[in-house]
Amino acid sequence: MMNTTITKVAGLLVLTAALLIGCGGSSDNQSENADSQKKEQELTEFEMTNGIGPVKEEITIDEIDPELAKEGMRVFDMKCGACHKLDSRYVGPPLGGIMNARTPAYVMNMILNPEEMLAKHPVAKSVGSQYPTRMTNQQLTREKARAVVEYLAQESQ
Numbered sequence: 264m265m266n267t268t269i270t271k272v273a274g275l276l277v278l279t280a281a282l283l284i285g286c287g288g289s290s291d292n293q294s295e296n297a298d299s300q301k302k303e304q305e306l307t308e309f310e311m312t313n314g315i316g317p318v319k320e321e322i323t324i325d326e327i328d329p330e331l332a333k334e335g336m337r338v339f340d341m342k343c344g345a346c347h348k349l350d351s352r353y354v355g356p357p358l359g360g361i362m363n364a365r366t367p368a369y370v371m372n373m374i375l376n377p378e379e380m381l382a383k384h385p386v387a388k389s390v391g392s393q394y395p396t397r398m399t400n401q402q403l404t405r406e407k408a409r410a411v412v413e414y415l416a417q418e419s420q
Contacts, residue, residue, distance in 0.1 A: 306383070314372030314387070315379050317405060322367035324416045334407075335414025342401040343411065349418055354396050362419035367412045374401070374408040 306315070313321065339347075349359035361370060373380050373387060377398040380387040391397060403411070 310384070313366050313368035314370075314376070315384055316372030316376030318368045318371045318375070320368070322371065322409070322412070324362075324367055324413065327417045327420070328413055329417075331410050331413040332417040333414075335410035335412065335417075338403065338407050338411050339414055342403060342407075346396070346398070355394055355398060356390055358415055358418075360419050362412070362416045367409075367416070370412050370415065371405070371408045373398070374403055374411060375405065376400075 309319075343358070346354035347356070347358045349357060351357050365373075377387075377400055381391045381397060382388070
């Protein structure tokens with residue numbers, strides 16, 4: 264009889280501990296969601312328009328540079344084409360008209376800093392949530408990312 268009582272008490276203690284741990288976890292998730300929303304609210308107007316990352320200034324494309332666009336096409340085919348197509352949804356979103364929807368700095372920051380963009384930028388988070396595979400950092404230089412933007416601008420015309 265005593266062993267049964269001890270077993271019941273031990274079982275209740277384990278159940279109570281599991282419930283307390285479970286409740287604590289949801290509090291952490293609520294805290295993380297609140298932190299995420301706070302970070303979104305902390306984005307500057309520039310970051311909302313141009314993204315979060317190493318590109319801290321506006322980039323303009325007045326005239327397409329054919330040589331830079333050609334280099335961008337080569338980089339796109341090598342680094343981006345496995346997940347992105349220009350005219351159709353694939354592993355990632357279609358990019359053919361992206362330069363009509365986003366600024367050059369935004370696209371460059373998405374290329375150069377996808378982890379933080381997907382974690383903190385509301386537009387990137389929204390688009391990213393529609394695809395099961397998250398964009399990975401392809402370790403491009405700023406110059407290569409700029410070339411890809413030039414290529415995408417050419418394709419968006």
